[in-house]
Amino acid sequence: MAVQRICDPMLPELSRIFNAPISEASRVISFFAIAYGLMQLFYGPVGDRFGKFRVDMLAAIGCSVACLMSAWSADLDWLVAARVATALATAAIIPLSLAWVGDAVHYEQRQETLARVGLGTMLGITAGQLFGGLLTDTLGWRWAFVLMTAAFACVSVLMWRQLKHLEPVAHHTHAPTGFFKQLQQVAHDAWARTLLSVAMVEGAMIFGLLAVTASHLHQMHHISLTLAGGTTGLFGLGGMAYMAAAKWAIRRFGEVGLARYGGLYFGLAFLVIAFCPWWQLALPSCFVAGFGFAMFHNTMQAKVTQMVPTARGTGVTLFAGFLFLGQSLGVLMLAELISRFNSSYVLSAVGSGVVLLGAFFAHVIAKRNATQADHA
Numbered sequence: 001m002a003v004q005r006i007c008d009p010m011l012p013e014l015s016r017i018f019n020a021p022i023s024e025a026s027r028v029i030s031f032f033a034i035a036y037g038l039m040q041l042f043y044g045p046v047g048d049r050f051g052k053f054r055v056d057m058l059a060a061i062g063c064s065v066a067c068l069m070s071a072w073s074a075d076l077d078w079l080v081a082a083r084v085a086t087a088l089a090t091a092a093i094i095p096l097s098l099a100w101v102g103d104a105v106h107y108e109q110r111q112e113t114l115a116r117v118g119l120g121t122m123l124g125i126t127a128g129q130l131f132g133g134l135l136t137d138t139l140g141w142r143w144a145f146v147l148m149t150a151a152f153a154c155v156s157v158l159m160w161r162q163l164k165h166l167e168p169v170a171h172h173t174h175a176p177t178g179f180f181k182q183l184q185q186v187a188h189d190a191w192a193r194t195l196l197s198v199a200m201v202e203g204a205m206i207f208g209l210l211a212v213t214a215s216h217l218h219q220m221h222h223i224s225l226t227l228a229g230g231t232t233g234l235f236g237l238g239g240m241a242y243m244a245a246a247k248w249a250i251r252r253f254g255e256v257g258l259a260r261y262g263g264l265y266f267g268l269a270f271l272v273i274a275f276c277p278w279w280q281l282a283l284p285s286c287f288v289a290g291f292g293f294a295m296f297h298n299t300m301q302a303k304v305t306q307m308v309p310t311a312r313g314t315g316v317t318l319f320a321g322f323l324f325l326g327q328s329l330g331v332l333m334l335a336e337l338i339s340r341f342n343s344s345y346v347l348s349a350v351g352s353g354v355v356l357l358g359a360f361f362a363h364v365i366a367k368r369n370a371t372q373a374d375h376a
Contacts, residue, residue: 001124001236002131003063003090003148004032007083009133009214009229010141011335017141018076022215026335027080029211030328032087033203037324039091040317047092052100053166055092057159062089064152071145094121095320104166118243122294125210126236133214133229186318191368192307198361199300199319200326205354206293207323208330209270209347210235213286216343221279231282238290246298255299256362256369262295263358270351274344296358303365 007014007028014025047055066086073079097117135144186192210232217228242249253261269289273282304319337346 001094001121002128002151003067003086004036005125005128005210006132006144006148007032008129008211008232009218009225010136010144011212011215012218013136013141013225014076014079018079020076021339023332023335023339025076026211026331027076028083030331030335031080032083033207033324033328033331035084035087036091037321037328039088040095040321040324043092043096043317047096047099052096052103053159053163056096056100057156057163059089059092059096060152060156060159063093064149064156067145067148067152071142071149073142095317098316118298119240122236122239122243122290124236125239125290126233129214129229129233129236130226131229133225133227136229137224137226186307189307192318194364195300195304195307196318196322198357198364199304199322200329201357202297202300203323203326204330204333205350205357206266206297206330207327208334209350209354211327211331212334212338212343213273213347216273216338216347217279217282220343223279227279231279231286234283234286235290235293238287238292239294240290241287242291242294242298249295253295255302256366258295258299259365260358260362262292262297262299263354263356263361265289265292266296266358267292267351267353267355270354271348274347274351296361299365300361 010028011022011025014020014028015022018025043055063086066082066089069082069085070079073082094117101117131147132141132144135141135147186196213235214225214228214232217223217231218225223231249258266289269285269292272285273289276282276285300319304316307316307319334346334350
């Protein structure tokens with residue numbers, strides 16, 4: 001998550017260094033997301049065949065090499081190509097980590113373990129935004145990729161040291177025909193199509209907004225990229241706060257409430273970020289937006305795991321693919337829009353769209369729950 005978000009606060013500097021508009025510089029984010037989404041379907045069968053932990057270790061090595069390529073980039077096209085290479089490797093890490101936890105951890109401890117993984121991903125969002133802006137402002141944008149090179153190298157060494165101590169986990173080979181039959185099964189399920197559509201719109205709106213927020217704060221309030229990236233990084237802390245309070249929130253709101261109020265909190269927070277004349281109010285607003293996102297997104301994840309129970313693995317990887325393909329479209333569209341229109345209007349319009357998305361998702365959950373209750 002850190003390497004995915006590290007370019008967000010860099011966009012104004014990359015635009016200046018490479019003499020390119022923001023919309024063109026944003027390819028370092030959008031092309032990353034496209035490659036990341038497309039690779040989701042590839043790594044599921046590969047992880048099952050060769051071992052999820054082993055594939056993740058090799059992916060970490062690949063990320064280290066690709067981040068070093070980013071640091072050495074001579075022009076914007078080279079940097080975009082290096083970011084695509086990074087995405088090709090990093091696409092394995094989160095989904096196969098979650099799948100490996102499912103294989104290796106007993107059910108009684110599984111939820112706690114997955115919560116720790118979730119905290120790590122939210123911390124990665126914060127670290128990527130913060131260090132992306134801090135290093136760009138101080139040592140230079142290349143050093144952000146040097147940091148990620150070192151981080152992935154350390155992780156791959158630690159994983160290699162653990163590999164020989166792990167008990168072998170049974171691997172299941174996926175025949176190509178079986179895999180495509182599972183895809184067909186998901187495609188023919190109306191509830192699955194609804195969830196995947198919501199995931200794509202969520203990725204376009206929420207992650208698209210996240211990618212341009214630091215640029216908006218930098219340009220509107222004339223604050224440093226370090227401060228803009230650190231402010232946006234509070235999004236991740238808000239998500240971590242939700243995970244700490246998830247047990248209470250689930251009991252208090254239920255799935256319908258989490259979807260509705262998660263979208264509402266996120267949208268209202270971005271209305272403040274868009275129009276408030278004091279940048280300091282962006283600090284609590286980014287935190288609230290992260291909290292609302294986690295309410296909405298965790299409800300999505302829970303529903304996706306039961307989307308098509310007979311093809312759960314395929315369903316989850318499709319969800320990840322649609323989410324990040326939506327992100328790639330969102331980044332491209334929002335970067336183009338803020339280059340043509342006032343960024344405050346763009347952020348407020350998309351934030352309002354997230355409110356409507358939350359209301360729609362809450363409605364379809366309630367409708368499906370009512371239908372299932374009638375059939376029972």
